[in-house]
Amino acid sequence: MSVDMQHLAINFIALTDSGEHKAHYRDDLIGNGPAVATLVEQLHLAYNGKPAKGYASFNAEKSDRVVNALADWQAEQSNFLGFAKATTDALVVELSQHQLPETGYLLLAHYRYLASEFLLVCLLGSKDHFELSDQLELATSRHLDIGRMQLAARVDLTEYAVNAAKGNYISFIRGRAGRKVADFFLDFLGCDEGTDARVNSQKVLSSVEEYLGAAEFANEEKTAARRQVFDYCEERAKAGQEVVLAELSAVIDPEQENGFLHYCAEQQLEVAEQFPVEVKELKKLVKFNGAGGGLSLSFDEKLLGERVQYDVKTDTLVIKGTPPNLRDQLQRFTQGYSSFDQS
Template identity: 85%
Template sequence: MSVEMQHLAINYIALTDSGEHQAHYREALIGRSGAVANLVEQLHLAYNGKPAKGYAAFETEKSPKVALALADWQSGNSDYLGFSRATTDALVQELSQHQLPETGYLLLAHYRYLASEFLLICLLGSKDHFELTEQLELATSRHLDISRMQLAARLDLTEYAVNREQGHYISFIRGRAGRKVADFFLDFLGCAEGTDAKANSQLVLASVEEYLGAAEFAPEEKTAARRQVFDYCEERAKAGQEVVLAELSAVVDPEQENGFLHYCAEQQLAVAEQFPVEVKELKKLVKFNGTGGGLSLSFDEKLLGERVSYDLKTDTLVIKGTPPNLRDQLQRFLQGYSAFEQQGD
């Protein structure tokens, strides 16, 4: 891992007895150390691991507080500590306006990863851990709950500096709490949602399938190409990077590196030169799955036509060879049912 920490600021947002939000500021930045670098790396990995993200850009019609604070810091008119305090103030104000009870530790991590510079802003809760001393006394310690990161956004500072017109230099976690919380975090940042990673992924799915058909790939070649496309996109997403169309083209068809690229242009497919993707959506390249009516099925794409066959007219799926654990459950159930039936006779 090549995460290089630059700055880390932490402030705490609490609720007063009267129900008002109040910020508690740390008087200095967190000093650099191996432990702090490890924390920033964990934040980076936890954020990258979140599957559902949206993409946005600063919006002039919304509150410009975070954007102005960012500009002051980058121009040298304020330091990173001042930027963190201004950002915390903006969050407190937004929480109060939306009347949300959210509290926690606001972390602002500035770091470099590979060739890009990032700013990760996240509001984390905490959890208490219990331990016993050598004298068997009970002690508690408070830990940041990184695994439950939900309110978080990341600004690609490199993209923001050189390619901000694309409008997707800010990513944010959609989370499970619904649109209200997602909208609140966008309002806090002063940005509006733009690029749709899910729509991009669906376009990639359709475009790749079209190309594989037009180029008359053999069935086994299609399976290999789909897996290569998924692996490439997954690797880029996990690294927090966008998919590059020219690179994707070489992955789709290594023998004709620009074949997919030229096909997209000739067919006027609206595939951008660089775009974010959603890994969850791209799994359809390599796996079939579905749930409904008390039935849940999932199998690799390469098994279709071999161990799995589907009749479109009768909507019938035939599976040859079941997983050992499923086979064991079925045999036990049927044997038990037969024995019960014989006893009844």
């Protein structure tokens, strides 16, 4: 996998001693080169790897600063550096209005991946690393903290150009800080949230299960189909692409490629032809897990009915064959630790 890097701009947003946000601008773009291409690829992979994303589209009435700057750049009335400065200015205004203490490096990466063109906007923090020279002299270097990317959004510029009316050409990381941060980033970009990937995923789960039952799949066929559905959706999500219903139909039932497609139409299940999904939600297709009351359990779906038996009436699980490390702990506890060699 590789991305075709086009432009990369980096500006820095800091807090002054009086608590006001101030932008520090780089005078030119980051030059193209292998290291820069690797950085953009890491940003792309880190963003795709975030499990919880929302989807949105521009609303010029909400805020036109970024929308207008993007339109000027795409119309070649300004260059990418000018677009980056205008976007940074818009973020400073939004941070001040929301009275948030967020600071960091604002990266705007324009790149191509597969058949699509993307614009990734992210605010990253940094962390200091320590280095030792051959003479054991200590030095520090500052690194971008890509692993903790939380404030980020990506515009599918290709989809925006050819199918803006559909919406959902902007994705963003929901993050762990709750809706307040997500709302602030949407306000900064001038977006309204659209399709909920989690709801789409739940709809896929229920629709697939309905079809497997209606088509009278055998138990082992159901297990194989669920795994194929999950693998396909996970691959699409990691590539930053939406699930295509026609492709999903062929994955579920290769012998009847349009079987699931026709079933959704006949049952009026309202599954879109193309939609984003949330991989975390789809894991329920292939794995059971839960925790509470001091108990934590997780096992593959294919084990239910074989090594794992569930009695609905008594709400009881019977597990045949425990993992070696758990078995060792249980045996030591029940037989007394002193009876084992502790060496």
